[in-house]
Amino acid sequence: MSATPSCLPTAPELPSGPVDIRLVVTDMDGTLLDSTGGIPGGLWPLLTELRRRGVLFSPASGRQYATLARQFAEAADGMVFVAENGTYVVRDGVELSSDPLDAAVAARIVGTTRRLAADGVDVGAVLCGKKSAYVERSDEAFVAEASKYYTLLRTVEDLTTVDDQFLKVALYDFGPVERTTAHALAPFTSTHQVVVSGEHWVDVMNPTANKGAALRMLQRELGITPAQTVVFGDYLNDLEMLDAADWSFAMTNAHPDVLRRARYMAPSNTELGVLRTIARLLHLPTS
Structure with a gap:
């Protein structure tokens, strides 16, 4: 912009x-x-x-x-x-x-992403760990976007079962992220950092991060x-x-x-x- x-x-x-x-x-x-x-x-x-x-x-x-x-x-x-x-x-x-993110918070963000997707928003989550990044959305278009930023990227069945130390959760919205996805993350803003990092990306991190x-x-x-x-x-x-x-x-x-x-x-x-x-x-x- x-x-x-x-x-x-x-x-x-x-x-x-x-x-x-x-x-x-x-x-x-x-x-x-x-x-x-x-x-x-x-x-x-x-x-x-x-x-x-x-x-x-x-x-x-x-x-x-x-x-x-x-x-x-x-x-x-x-x-x-x-x-x-x-x-x-x-x-x-x-x-x-x-500045690791609590696993329970990461799971809540994943849940929000799933609800957005169920409501028709073209969005997916990248769970960013120290060992790797993880996605459960496996379509070619989404994986291609995530792969631009995450060299170590694994596709898993369920993001909430991943064993790693998490740094943030990044959400990619194929539409303008500030219009839909960022607003849906508003409940996290009182306790965590919700930052728009690009036209299509928004990250959720610890408030100190x-x-x-x-x-x-x-x-x-x-x-x-x-x-x-x-x-x-x-x-x-x-x-x-x-x-x-x-x-x-x-x-x-x-x-x-x-x-x-x-x-x-x-x-x-x-x-x-x-x-x-x-x-x-x-x-x-x-x-």
């Missing part, structure tokens, strides 16, 4: 000189990934330069850890992955933090301040993460609420906004 040009907030100008940056955190879909859904080729030499300068690069996504690790396999050493919307943070295969909480934990562990942190995002699951960085950027293609929350704006993901902005902040050459 994008704001019209007349609705875009006025963003301050970036400083003319380089700034002291130690951590760069970026969302994936609609932010870092290009129009084909791939990682821009220019990121790889940029990552080499960031390492040389002692700047840590961290993908932060609703995607599964295994999916992120596969996407960044050629540069994953030492990289911190903020996966599953902040509920699971991993570096070099070692868990740094997690979000990308911002994970980022603040990481800053404390590494001794990095918000003033040394750059964050890029485009959707509602990025809001708390933007609050954790002085250098918070909304992509110009971002949700209007994200555009209002961020301090700065970056060119859209289709214009390689993340790469161009990092290069500008650190005074790197651009091709």
